[in-house]
Amino acid sequence: MSQAVHYRVAMPRPHAHLFEVEATFPAGPDTLDAVMPVWTPGSYLVREYARQVQDVTATGDDGHALPVRRLDKRTWRVDARGQAVTLRYRVYANELTVRTSHLDGSHGYFNGATVFLYTEATRTLPHRVTVDAPPDWRTFCALDAEGSTFLAEDYDTLVDSPFEVGPHTPLTFTVAGVPHEVVVWGDSVPDAERLCADMQRVCEAQARMYDGLPLKRYLFLVYLTDKGRGGLEHQASTALLFPRLSLSMNRGWEDFLTLVAHEYFHLWNIKRVKPRALVPFDYSQENYTTLLWAFEGGTAYYDNLFVRRAGLMSASRYLARLGETFSLLHSTPGRRVQTLTEASLVSWVKHYRPDEHSPNSAVSYYLKGEVVCALLDLEVRRATRDARCLDDVMRLLWQRHGDGSGVPEDGVERASSEVAGVDLTPFFDRAVRSTGDLDYSVFEHVGLEVSFRVREAPNDKGGTPPRLKSEPRPKGWLGVTLRGAATLSTVPEGTPALEAGLYPEDDVVALDGWRVDGAGLISRCEDKRPGETVKVTLFRRDRLLEVPVVLGQKPADAVWLQRVERPTDAQKAAFQTWLGAPWDETPGPA
Missing domain, CATH: 2.30.42.10 (PDZ domain)
Incomplete structure (x- = not known):
């Protein structure tokens, strides 16, 4: 197809950490402005990817050199003279994170936003990528392929489809009839069969909630490192960074599954149902929304919950992890300074740029958002006598905005009130638009109460009852x-x-x-x-x-959830509906 943008990515010298890129744009105006994104969707920080671009040259369709000059930090202007233009440049890639790119003698990983120059005039055209891989290396990407060429319907789709190139043999499993691949770099998985089985169960739990999957294949890219943890969601794939030694421990295995659940849930919550303020993405600057608490905090609420629903975490363990989250929130002084809406809005300069004062001046929209979404789930359950829950809110948003049109800034609140059948404005005023303490009384609906105690050791994360039988002397x-x-x-x-x-x-x-x-x-x-x-x-x-x-x-900021002393049958039933386990499985009173 002539009206398409064609890229070729080569890595002839992987030890130099340089991707060599060709980008061919169809004939158009006399001037072509090629630009590099300053950020990548899902990671709300201006990262200035153009800083790693070097050696930019341009030729016309006749093969002769064309004048090219740099206008600003992210723009190269070509005197195209009405011709098709081929840009050749190199990109330095030696930063192993899920948001950047990395090339060495063992593999090549690249996010589209870090390597693909584009033009606004051709952004909606089909984009093609041919990868020249070293011998014995394979290329993995969720895009459709014709031979070694991968096909994207537009630039946004390309940017949302990371590539992994290396001597890998993928693991596979199927969910709801959809094939899934798992490509692992960095080390072998201690128990690959168990890993695939557990990941499959987590993904199946999410597919059941939405009655199927919105795609035809899915790709997990897993990077096992000596340290670091994180994930970045994409339209049909995800990149996961995880410490390799942690997989040999029960807590680490559990943490990995929650990371899988988190990024996979983004298939719906942010990739397809997204804030309207992000439609379309503006790659040149910050994109502001007050809703990150719902899309990231909501996903954080569901990640543990889906591991629980998959039968890979007990109800008591789930509540312990939830208590740890509450404890972390209550040890953050910034919760009394910054609202959730502000935390979402200024993530570009606060959440992704923490400093020594951040705990005093800010609150994470992941952290408090998770707690608020847990409360919202219980509020909906209480208001509807457990006929409906936060799942129904998510499905309603999927039904209305799953086409990518975007959720308005008040859309989550309106959908929640609609599903609950009551006006939840007072809840959102307190939980989202205020810095006041949250109201935990809604846990009584499921026969639980939120309790506080003093931390008993430096590594005490909360989430569990006091270990000491009597009150220790004040320290x-x-x-x-x-x-x-x-x-x-x-x-x-x-x-x-x-x-x-x-x-x-x-x-x-x-x-x-x-x-x-x-x-x-x-x-x-x-x-x-x-x-x-x-x-x-x-x-x-x-x-x-x-x-x-x-x-x-010491303040009593370690939080744990315990059973009420005299639960009603309704409370027990509500708990069973919420966590799919008998109320008696939960921790008892101190």
């Missing part, structure tokens, strides 16, 4: 978070450390004249009582200082 509390040996990474608002004048990046060396590391600093403070004064010796910008701190009392 002294400094209130800092640490990294490395004993460097203060965050000094949260409302802590003794902040009031005394300890700063992020302070390097603590001693307490009351005795040398300490990070663990020793915390434990020695806990050996003392609230109200006692300690002397913290530290280096601040290479200057030795001694700062007196009056220790406080």
Whole structure:
């Protein structure tokens, strides 16, 4: 087809981490402006992908060189003279994340937004990609293919279809008649058969909710690394980054399945049902919406829930993980500073650019969004006497906006009220548009109550009942978070450390004249009582200082969910409907 954009991607020198790209645009105006996206959908941060582009040249359809000059950070202008134009350039790729691209001697991975220059004039044309892979390497992509050429109906589809090239043998399974491939890089999976079986069950649980899948094939790209965790959703695929050693542990396996569930649920919630503010994507700048809490926080609520529905997590384990999420929220002072709508809107400068002050000034729309969506689910269940739930809200949004037209900024709220049969404006005013405390009383509907306790150890994430039978004596509390040996990474608002004048990046060396590391600093403070004064010796910008701190009392910010003492039959039935397990499986009172 002549009216199409053609790309060729080669990697003749993988150790140089350079993709070599040809991009051919059909004949058009005398001037062609080729541009590079500054961000990729699903990751709301301007990443300036053009910074990795080099050696741009242009030729016409007669093979002669055409003048090309760079106009700004992302634009190359070609004096096309009405001809078809072929751009040749190289892209440096040595950043192994799901949002960027990576090429070395073991494989090549690239996101479209990082490697494919485009023009606004040809954005809606078909796009073709031919991959010149090294010998014995295969190319994997969710796009249809003709030989080694992959076919996208437009640029947006291409950008939403990452490529993996390497000497891989994929794992396979089928869900609702749809073939799924799993391509793993970095190490072998400890139990590939179990991995596929568990992933299949998670995907099947989601397909049941929507009565089928909205695609004809799906591709998982799994990158097992020494550290790091993350995922990026795409229209028919996902890229997952996960620490390889964690798969050998029960908690790690569970975490991997929740990551799978999260990115797979985006097939509906953000890839097809998306905020109207993102339609169409503007690749040149930030795209603002107040709804990320619903699309990312909502997906975070469902990721654990689908592992539970797949029968791969017990109800008590699910509630423990939910309690950990509540605990993390309650240890974030920024929840009293930033609303969920603002957190969504300014994700471009807050969530993806955290610093030492972020916990004091912001709240994650993933974190609080998950908690709010759990409450919203229970609110709908209570209002309808368990006839309907958040699943019905999601299906209604799918029915109305699954064509990609986009959800208006008030669309989630209106759909929730419609399904609940009551006006939920007061709920959204408090949960989404306010920085006040959330109302957890709705858990009584399923025979549970939200309880708080003091954390019993530095690694106590909450989610479980107190381990100690009696109330421990009050321990002294400094209130800092640490990294490395004993460097203060965050000094949260409302802590003794902040009031005394300890700063992020302070390097603590001693307490009351005795040398300490990070663990020793915390434990020695806990050996003392609230109200006692300690002397913290530290280096601040290479200057030795001694700062007196009056220790406080640890806050009760570890959250767990327990059974009410005298549940009604209705509460037990509501719990069974919610989590598909008897109410008696949940933790009892302390």
